[in-house]
Amino acid sequence: MNPARTRVPHLVMAAGMLYFLVPLLWIAIAATKSQPDLLSTPALWFADFNLFTNLAQLFREDGGVYGDWLVNTAVYSGVSAVGATLLAALAGYGLARFSFPGKRFFETALLGMIMVPATALVLPTYLILSNIGIVNTMWAVILPSLLSPFGTYLVRVYVTESVPEELLDAARLDRASELRIFWQVVVPMIRPVLVTVFLFTLVATWNNYFLPLVMLSDADLFPLTVGLTTWFNTGQQEAGTRVLFNLVITGSLLAIVPLVIAFVLLQRFWRSGAATGALR
Amino acid sequence: MRRKRMTDHPVAGALFVLPFFLVVVAFLVVPLGYAFWLSLSSRSLALGERFTGFDNYVRAFSDPVLLDGFLRVVVFGAVQIPVMLGIALAGALTLDAVTTRFAIAFRLIAFMPYAVPAVLGALMWGFLYSRTFGPFADLPTVVGGEPFDFFSTDLLLLSLGNIVTWAWTGYNMIVLYSALQAVPREMYEAALLDGATQVQIALRVKVPVIRQAIALAAIFTVIGTMQFFVEPYVMARFAPQISAGYTPNLYAYNQAFAYSDFHYSAAISFALGFVVFVAAYAFVLLTRKRRQS
Numbered sequence: 001m002n003p004a005r006t007r008v009p010h011l012v013m014a015a016g017m018l019y020f021l022v023p024l025l026w027i028a029i030a031a032t033k034s035q036p037d038l039l040s041t042p043a044l045w046f047a048d049f050n051l052f053t054n055l056a057q058l059f060r061e062d063g064g065v066y067g068d069w070l071v072n073t074a075v076y077s078g079v080s081a082v083g084a085t086l087l088a089a090l091a092g093y094g095l096a097r098f099s100f101p102g103k104r105f106f107e108t109a110l111l112g113m114i115m116v117p118a119t120a121l122v123l124p125t126y127l128i129l130s131n132i133g134i135v136n137t138m139w140a141v142i143l144p145s146l147l148s149p150f151g152t153y154l155v156r157v158y159v160t161e162s163v164p165e166e167l168l169d170a171a172r173l174d175r176a177s178e179l180r181i182f183w184q185v186v187v188p189m190i191r192p193v194l195v196t197v198f199l200f201t202l203v204a205t206w207n208n209y210f211l212p213l214v215m216l217s218d219a220d221l222f223p224l225t226v227g228l229t230t231w232f233n234t235g236q237q238e239a240g241t242r243v244l245f246n247l248v249i250t251g252s253l254l255a256i257v258p259l260v261i262a263f264v265l266l267q268r269f270w271r272s273g274a275a276t277g278a279l280r
Numbered sequence: 281m282r283r284k285r286m287t288d289h290p291v292a293g294a295l296f297v298l299p300f301f302l303v304v305v306a307f308l309v310v311p312l313g314y315a316f317w318l319s320l321s322s323r324s325l326a327l328g329e330r331f332t333g334f335d336n337y338v339r340a341f342s343d344p345v346l347l348d349g350f351l352r353v354v355v356f357g358a359v360q361i362p363v364m365l366g367i368a369l370a371g372a373l374t375l376d377a378v379t380t381r382f383a384i385a386f387r388l389i390a391f392m393p394y395a396v397p398a399v400l401g402a403l404m405w406g407f408l409y410s411r412t413f414g415p416f417a418d419l420p421t422v423v424g425g426e427p428f429d430f431f432s433t434d435l436l437l438l439s440l441g442n443i444v445t446w447a448w449t450g451y452n453m454i455v456l457y458s459a460l461q462a463v464p465r466e467m468y469e470a471a472l473l474d475g476a477t478q479v480q481i482a483l484r485v486k487v488p489v490i491r492q493a494i495a496l497a498a499i500f501t502v503i504g505t506m507q508f509f510v511e512p513y514v515m516a517r518f519a520p521q522i523s524a525g526y527t528p529n530l531y532a533y534n535q536a537f538a539y540s541d542f543h544y545s546a547a548i549s550f551a552l553g554f555v556v557f558v559a560a561y562a563f564v565l566l567t568r569k570r571r572q573s
Contacts, residue, residue, distance in 0.1 A: 009377070010378070010382055012374065013371075013386040014382075016371065016386060017385070017389045019446070020390050020446065021389055023393075023405060023408060024392060024396075026407075026408060026414075030407070039412050043414055086299075087299050088300065090297070090299060091296060091299070091300030091301070093296055094292075094293045095293075098289055099293060101294075103293070112561055113308060115560040117503055117552070117557070118507070119507045119509060119549075120315070120549045120552060121311045121553075123315070124311035124312070124546060127318070128311060143303075143306075144307045146303050146307070147307045147308060152300055178296075182296070203395070207398060208397075209398065209510050210509060228399075229403065229514065249407070252400045252403065255397065259395040260392050260395045264388050264391075267387075267391060
């Protein structure tokens, strides 16, 4: 298209970029300010540069609990994502390339499971886990996060399209065990969809708030999302006595940056996953 | 032949699915069953715990707080979802037609908010809306007007809608853009040769082709909206008029953790989940059937 005809779309896109960027710019700027400056200086411009003071205070506050939150978040999302991806890979392959009693029913149900609102499950899961005494532990967050019907669905679709049955039969003729065929033949072929499922579940757990909010009561076990909001609440209730807003802001920035970078670098995996899911 | 080969290893196939199946049973089937079982009884100081059948559901469907909350979420969704998906679709069509570096930068930036946890996004916007921290509330005073109160009852739904739109537009845009990228170019080359404009092609060729993807994005958005919790929960710190029953999900949470009425809470969760599930599943089956026929 000639430049004149792309002027309008470019103006619209510029406006969109501004809209999506302003809150992120604000938090990046606000993280460099002391709490008094936060309240008194223009919101979208710099004051005295206190980012490193804020960071130092961030990791000292409440006996360094922010460091725990960071580690917890990484553990919860890392373990959940690896586990959910593994389960989805096994089940997706099993559904796509095998036949067994009840399979048709399970496949129909799978589509339904994607539609079950996750938060409807959180309260009853909490009650069950509290009966068996594992609420307020890491497992209370990790185990429910292993459930990813959408991941299994994505793998199933991908295997159907990209793993030829002839190849599996050839491997069977070579007397390879089913598990070995899975690891050495199937997994390398479906690696793109596995990365997609991994990223989806990683982000879902990293960003999850409702589940850990309900399951956990020890501050040592909180992920970033729950921890930072408790600081925010305290900061509001004890206005003036504790300086916390600058920490909430700096802590939020630090929680966001790794994911934003990962997103920008790995966007093509989201695109392929979205396309696989949307076009069936 | 194909059929027979697939049935050769039924045990192996079932074993591959087994671990996932167990997680489904433990964290989906059992919790749903337990919620339903809980919802069929009630607890009171005088009578203790006893079976009350569908009393909790009768109570839920005649509870003005719950119905108000439900209506609020429906009204919210009826405005926010079309606006957001409309912007996302327009953005996706633009990205599909314009392939400059600028467009690529736009795509990356629009996607960024999806990486921000919803609770932190809501906190950020809460700061941005506030008069003490944010740049926007005092804008009208520059020309001598009254400052905006983004937390007032009048503007609150709009403020919440903006947070959700900011967070999810880019994600939906990428989903729709991926669907557009998968459309073979030959489908509209003929239209281009006939002198059709890009806008005509977008509306008459591209949009109909990806309507399945649009429908799916709409379903997932509806499911998400009906569970509306995090944004109002966080915003309640800034706007105290966000009551315990502002949304159905917030109400279920407060019934359980503020009033310790797990039975009623379970009934609300189950009823809400059921309504959402039936609506979404019916929609999927309907669009699938229409596509196949």
